[in-house]
Amino acid sequence: MSLLQLKNTTIRFGGLVAVEYVDLTIEKGEILALIGPNGAGKSTIFNMVTGIYPPTEGNIYFSGEEITHLKPYQITARGIARTFQNIRLFKDLSVLDNVKIGCHNHTKSELWGALSRLPAVKKEEAEITDKALACLELTGLSKKRDELAKNLSYGEQRRLEIARALAAEPKLLLLDEPAAGMNSGEKVSLANMVREIRDMGLTIFLVEHDMKFVMGLSDRVVVLNYGRKIADGTPEEVKKNPDVITAYLGKDGV
Ligand SMILES: Nc1ncnc2c1ncn2[C@@H]1O[C@H](COP(=O)(O)OP(=O)(O)O)[C@@H](O)[C@H]1O
Ligand SMILES: [Mg+2]
Numbered sequence: 210m211s212l213l214q215l216k217n218t219t220i221r222f223g224g225l226v227a228v229e230y231v232d233l234t235i236e237k238g239e240i241l242a243l244i245g246p247n248g249a250g251k252s253t254i255f256n257m258v259t260g261i262y263p264p265t266e267g268n269i270y271f272s273g274e275e276i277t278h279l280k281p282y283q284i285t286a287r288g289i290a291r292t293f294q295n296i297r298l299f300k301d302l303s304v305l306d307n308v309k310i311g312c313h314n315h316t317k318s319e320l321w322g323a324l325s326r327l328p329a330v331k332k333e334e335a336e337i338t339d340k341a342l343a344c345l346e347l348t349g350l351s352k353k354r355d356e357l358a359k360n361l362s363y364g365e366q367r368r369l370e371i372a373r374a375l376a377a378e379p380k381l382l383l384l385d386e387p388a389a390g391m392n393s394g395e396k397v398s399l400a401n402m403v404r405e406i407r408d409m410g411l412t413i414f415l416v417e418h419d420m421k422f423v424m425g426l427s428d429r430v431v432v433l434n435y436g437r438k439i440a441d442g443t444p445e446e447v448k449k450n451p452d453v454i455t456a457y458l459g460k461d462g463v
Contacts, residue, residue, distance in 0.1 A: 210273050212237045212412050213258065213289075213381060218267035220250075220257060227253045229436040230267070235381070240403065240413040242423045244447075245433035246457055251416040252294055254433070255383050258414075259291050260284040271381070288380035292370040292387060294416070300359035304350055307358050307369055308341035311376030341376055348372040348402065364395040368402075375406070382406065384415040388422050400426045420458065424448065432457060 211234035218231045228250040235241045243251050256262045258269060260281040269277045276284055290311075298307050345351045348368045353361060358369060367387055374382055384403070388396045400422060407413050417423050423430065424444040432440040432447060434456040440447050447453055 211235060211270075212239075212272060213414070214268075214270040215254070215258070216268045216270070218254070218257060218264045218269060220253060220262060221265045227436050228257070228264075228433075231433070231436075231438050233431055233438065233441070235412055235414055237380075237412055238407065238410070239428045240407055240415070240426055242427040242430045243414065243416045243433060244418070244420075244423055244430060244457065245439075249433040250436040251433055252385055253436075255291060255385055255414075255416065258284075258383065259289060285377055285379075288378070289383065290374035290377040290379035290381075291383035292367070292374050292385055294385040294389070296363075296366050296370055298358040298366060298369060298373075301357060303354065304345065304356050304358055304361065304369055305338070305341055305354040308344050308372045308376050309337050311344075311373035312337045312340055340378075341372075344372040344375045347375065347406070349398070364391045364399075367391065368399070371402075371406075379411065381412045381414060384413065384417075386416055386418065388417055388419050396422050 213235040215231055215233040218228060219226065220228045231254065243254060245251055253262065257264050260276070260279055260283070263278050268275055271287055271289060274287070276287065299310065342351065342354070345354055348371050350365060350368055350372060353365065358366065361369060367390070371384065371387065388399055391399060396419065403413055403415070403426060427444055430442065430444055430447040431438060432453050439456060440450045440453045442450070448458065
């Protein structure tokens, strides 16, 4: 059974078909890249998988369970977390607080304010802090824990988004253009970090334009063009595919 399966997935916005009859699977432990020109529907696929925009047609399954019409928080609870193409952080909060917000059990104790003096709540708070610190360690941001998010470099902010997504303890991690705006050194360490996260047992689904990054990191690549899937294979297969070269890569390849 695939970890994630999209079956005939279609979404229309008014008259525009953003994603059309896409079939796609991700196996547990894979690093799968979704590539294609701007406007091809890549982020929209992430939005459907995470419940932001349910598909107009088709079905989405996670670990065999249909999640097509679940709410975003229900999908997060089942083990899917993401980052966004446009960084979404609480810029005036500390790095540590941004990650604590990602911990999915952070509202487990109701009446938080009133009860916050009780020992059980104190213990939960400590557990959340420990978990958030572990996520910062993994993303190389431990030393920045007390900085405000807005004072981080662009590359560090992208890592912080990953740390926050990891705090939800996902099985499947969706990364929307994680290397955008990074320099080549930052990209190399990002690729190493993504591999490390996969080796810890997670599955990675990423959208990225940097073909060197994509082809070096991914086990499999899916290509989208005008909302339709035009290729699905290993990096070597996809690089040689004439349809992909015409639609996206260009004849010089990568
Ligand atoms: N909420 C929305 N309302 C209307 N159109 C949308 C919406 N979200 C995405 N689209 C359209 O769907 C198409 C695919 O967008 P997107 O998934 O963001 O592309 P990509 O991430 O591949 O660059 C674009 O034409 C975009 O304008
Ligand atoms: Mg996008």
